[in-house]
Each structure stands twice: as C-alpha cells, then as structure tokens.
Amino acid sequence: MPDRDEVQVARWSAIKGRVGSSLRELRQGEPAASRSQARLAGELEELGYHVTQSMVSRYEQGILEAPLTLERMVGWALCCEALSSTAFKELLALAGYYLPWNAVDLRSFDDLLRSYRRLSLADQVIVRARLLWHILGIEASDTAAADASLEW
Amino acid sequence: MATLVPQAETTAANLARILRLQTVPSEPWQPHQRAVAARRLLEELGVHCDESAALHDLKGFLLSSPRGTEMVVSRDLTDEERLEVYAHLIAHALLGPDGPELALAARFEYVHGRGPEERPAHELREELLADAVARAILAGRLEAAPRLIYCRDLGPGRGRFSRAVLRGLHIGSLALYRRSRSYQRIRSLPVVTALTERVHSFLGSAA
Numbered sequence: 001m002p003d004r005d006e007v008q009v010a011r012w013s014a015i016k017g018r019v020g021s022s023l024r025e026l027r028q029g030e031p032a033a034s035r036s037q038a039r040l041a042g043e044l045e046e047l048g049y050h051v052t053q054s055m056v057s058r059y060e061q062g063i064l065e066a067p068l069t070l071e072r073m074v075g076w077a078l079c080c081e082a083l084s085s086t087a088f089k090e091l092l093a094l095a096g097y098y099l100p101w102n103a104v105d106l107r108s109f110d111d112l113l114r115s116y117r118r119l120s121l122a123d124q125v126i127v128r129a130r131l132l133w134h135i136l137g138i139e140a141s142d143t144a145a146a147d148a149s150l151e152w
Numbered sequence: 153m154a155t156l157v158p159q160a161e162t163t164a165a166n167l168a169r170i171l172r173l174q175t176v177p178s179e180p181w182q183p184h185q186r187a188v189a190a191r192r193l194l195e196e197l198g199v200h201c202d203e204s205a206a207l208h209d210l211k212g213f214l215l216s217s218p219r220g221t222e223m224v225v226s227r228d229l230t231d232e233e234r235l236e237v238y239a240h241l242i243a244h245a246l247l248g249p250d251g252p253e254l255a256l257a258a259r260f261e262y263v264h265g266r267g268p269e270e271r272p273a274h275e276l277r278e279e280l281l282a283d284a285v286a287r288a289i290l291a292g293r294l295e296a297a298p299r300l301i302y303c304r305d306l307g308p309g310r311g312r313f314s315r316a317v318l319r320g321l322h323i324g325s326l327a328l329y330r331r332s333r334s335y336q337r338i339r340s341l342p343v344v345t346a347l348t349e350r351v352h353s354f355l356g357s358a359a
Contacts, residue, residue, distance in 0.1 A: 101255075108255035115260055115275075118268040122208040127215075127258070130224060134217040134256060 008067060015095060017062035019073070022091050024060040029082025043079045044072075046125055047132060051076075070097055074135055078128050081117065085109040156216040156257055157245035158198040164242050164285075164302050165294055166193055171235075172292025183231035190238050199223055203234060209266040212237040214244065217256040236290065237261050243285035246301050247278050277330065284329070284336040295349060296340035298326040307356045318355040 028034045035043075037056040044051045049072055051059075058064040068076075073095060077083050085106035089099045101109065116127055157163055170189050174181035181189070191201050200222040205212075211233065212225035225237050244259040262268075271279075288296040299306070300322045308315070325348070328335040338344055 105255040108249070108257050112256060112258045115258060118271075119260065120209045120266075122206075123210050126205050126207060126224070127213060130215050130222065131256075131258075134215055134219050137219050 004067075009065070011096070012065075012067035016059075016064070016068075019068060019091070019095055020060045020062035022087075022094055023068075023073075023076055026077055026080040026082050026087060026091070027056075027060070029080060033081035035080065040076070040079055043125070044075055047075045047079070047129055049075050068095070070095070071136060075132055078132060078135075083113060085113075155245055155250045155254070156214060156248045156259065157221050157242060160242065160245040161302050161304070163194065163197045163199070164246055164289060166197070167239065167242055168289045168292050168294040171290060174292075183235070187231040187234045187238075190235055194223065194238060194242075201225065201238075203227060203229075209263055211261040211263055212241065213261060214241045214259045215256075216245075216254060216258070218254050236286065239286040239289040240282055242289060243282040244278065246285060247281055280333075281330055284333075284340075288340060291340075293340070293342075293345065295345050298322060298329045298339065299348075299352065300326045301329075306352075310355060314355040318352065321351065321355075 027037070027040055037060075038053045041051055041053040041056050044056075051072060055064060059068055070092075073091065077088055077091060085101065088109070089101065089106070092099050112131075116124060116131070119127060167190060170193055171186065174186055174189065191203070194201055198221065200220060201224075202222065203225045204227050205224045207213075207224075207226040207228075210226065211229060212223060214221065214223050216222075223238065223241055225234055229237065240261055241259060248259065249255070249257065285297045285301055288294050294302050306315070306318055306322060325339065329339060339348075
C-alpha cells in the first residue's frame with residue numbers, strides 16, 4: 001500500500017462501506033436512468049479522473065483501500081442521474097465534508113440539475129465539467145492550486 | 153444583493169451604452185468589433201467568458217456561484233450571434249434571482265429548435281421577457297425596457313406621494329411588459345420611452 005497516514009487509513013476504513021453503497025445507489029438510481037460501471041468510468045475519464053471500471057466496482061463494494069478523494073466523489077455524483085441536492089449533501093456529510101448550502105441553495109441546485117438533464121449528452125459533458133470547478137472552487141486553468149483552494 | 157452576474161444592472165447599462173456608441177453613423181463598428189468590445193466589457197466587470205466550447209444544442213450558458221460567474225459560448229457562432237447570447241444572458245441576470253448570497257445557478261441559451269420540448273412555465277415566462285430585454289440591450293436602448301428591470305432603486309422622489317405614484321407606475325409597466333408582447337413593442341418606441349423618462353424625471357427627482 002502506498003504511504004498513507006494511519007489516521008487516514010482508519011477513517012477511510014470506517015466509512016468506505018457506507019460511502020460505497022451511497023455511490024452505488026446514486027449510479028443505479030431509477031432503473032431507466034441507471035448507469036453502467038463502464039459508462040460511469042468513461043464519463044469520469046472525460047472529466048479528468050483516472051478511475052477504471054474495476055475501481056468503480058471496488059469502491060462500490062467498499063473494498064478499495066485507497067480513500068476516495070473529495071474531488072472524485074463530487075465528480076462521481078455529478079455523473080449520476082439520481083443526484084439531488086439532498087443526496088449530494090448527505091453523501092458529502094457521510095464522508096465528513098460539510099456543504100454550506102441553505103434551503104435556497106439546495107433548491108437552486110435542484111433546478112440547475114433539472115435544466116442540465118434536459119440537455120443533450122454532449123452539452124451535459126461540457127456543463128458538468130464547468131459545474132465541477134464551481135462546486136470545488138477551482139479555476140479550470142489553475143488545477144495545480146486545487147488542494148489549496150478547497151474550502152471544505 | 154447578489155445576482156447571477158456581479159452588478160447585473162451596471163453590466164447591462166454599460167453593455168447597452170457601448171452598443172449604442174458603436175452605432176454612430178459616421179463610423180459604425182463591424183460585428184466582430186462589437187462582439188470583442190462586449191466580451192472585454194464583461195471580463196472587466198468580472199464575468200469570465202469562454203468562446204471555445206464545442207456545444208451542440210446550446211448557443212451558450214451562464215454558470216454562477218459564489219466562486220464567480222462565467223459565460224460559455226459555442227465556438228460555432230457568428231459575431232452577431234455571440235453578441236446576442238451575451239445580451240440574452242445579461243437579460244437573464246437582470247430578471248433572475250437575487251439575494252444576499254449567490255446560489256449555484258445556471259441559464260441555458262438553446263439553438264433555435266433544439267431546446268427541450270417541455271419547460272416549466274416560469275422558465276418560459278423568463279425566456280420571453282429576456283428576449284425583449286436583450287433586444288433593448290442590443291439596440292443600445294436599455295431604457296426601452298421598464299426601469300424596474302434594470303434599476304430597482306427608483307430614487308428619492310419629490311415626496312411620499314409622488315414616490316408612491318412613481319412606484320405604482322413602474323410596477324404597472326413591468327407587469328404589463330411581462331404579460332403583453334404588444335406592450336413590449338409600444339414600450340420600446342422612442343416616443344414612449346421619452347415620455348416615460350419625462351414622467352420619471354418629474355416624479356422621481358428630489359424636491
């Protein structure tokens with residue numbers, strides 16, 4: 001295993017099962033809107049992540065030792081049809097991240113998701129990439145400063 | 153108050169102003185110059201613009217969050233179309249939500265005929281109104297739209313009574329403008345615009 005803090009390993013071990021099943025629920029959602037693991041891996045790749053289908057499967061089963069980063073979790077969630085503001089907030093809370101959104105923010109995010117899902121897939125991919133940067137608080141041209149910019 | 157675009161009222165007023173200046177008959181600007189000037193203005197006022205996106209069903213979109221505001225425009229648009237998208241998105245910013253803090257929000261500009269078949273009624277209403285306001289911006293005559301759209305602060309007024317009358321007139325005008333396309337056309341006529349400006353000056357200027 002790569003060099004990781006014991007505390008980080010212990011924390012991830014404690015939550016990986018619940019995070020994994022949450023992510024699986026998000027991916028599967030309604031039967032009509034379910035995404036295959038392969039498709040999700042492909043969409044994550046388009047967003048700039050290196051998550052294989054096998055990793056998607058192992059994350060969902062809660063057996064992958066490498067902690068799922070905040071960035072990956074947000075990207076994963078944005079790729080899922082079943083995402084809602086409440087599900088998003090709960091997922092992040094499960095992983096220990098506080099999403100500072102009030103009721104208006106949550107409603108606004110749900111409206112945004114509804115409009116976004118009406119777009120063609122090609123356009124969704126572009127909007128999703130931009131959305132990711134807004135949620136993570138990173139400028140697309142400044143990815144090197146990603147970690148420093150997070151305000152979670 | 154935070155809006156979809158930082159200082160939406162100032163941005164709309166300035167955009168209309170530069171578009172009006174560029175229609176001076178002696179040396180009218182070319183569409184490319186107009187589009188570049190509009191983009192430069194938006195960037196200066198804090199809106200990040202990207203004109204390189206390979207969009208399919210969208211002409212462009214606006215994303216706004218506490219992190220900032222950006223307008224993404226399709227790379228396939230002509231200069232005139234790009235300008236229209238900017239004006240339309242600014243119109244949405246004038247009409248959109250405002251609050252003490254900005255929530256994550258978006259507005260989409262669809263290619264004609266490629267929009268979703270079903271849209272919520274409130275979206276359609278905002279779209280129709282944004283069309284009219286965008287036309288006013290593009291014509292360089294923001295005053296062709298009801299004042300409450302682009303300037304929510306009506307000023308001190310001559311007194312309580314005149315301020316109340318003024319507010320009632322503007323609210324009535326805005327309500328009509330929202331409902332009637334005929335009124336939108338009438339309201340944009342120069343003679344009507346001049347008349348409303350006079351009434352506003354008379355009732356709205358401080359005693």
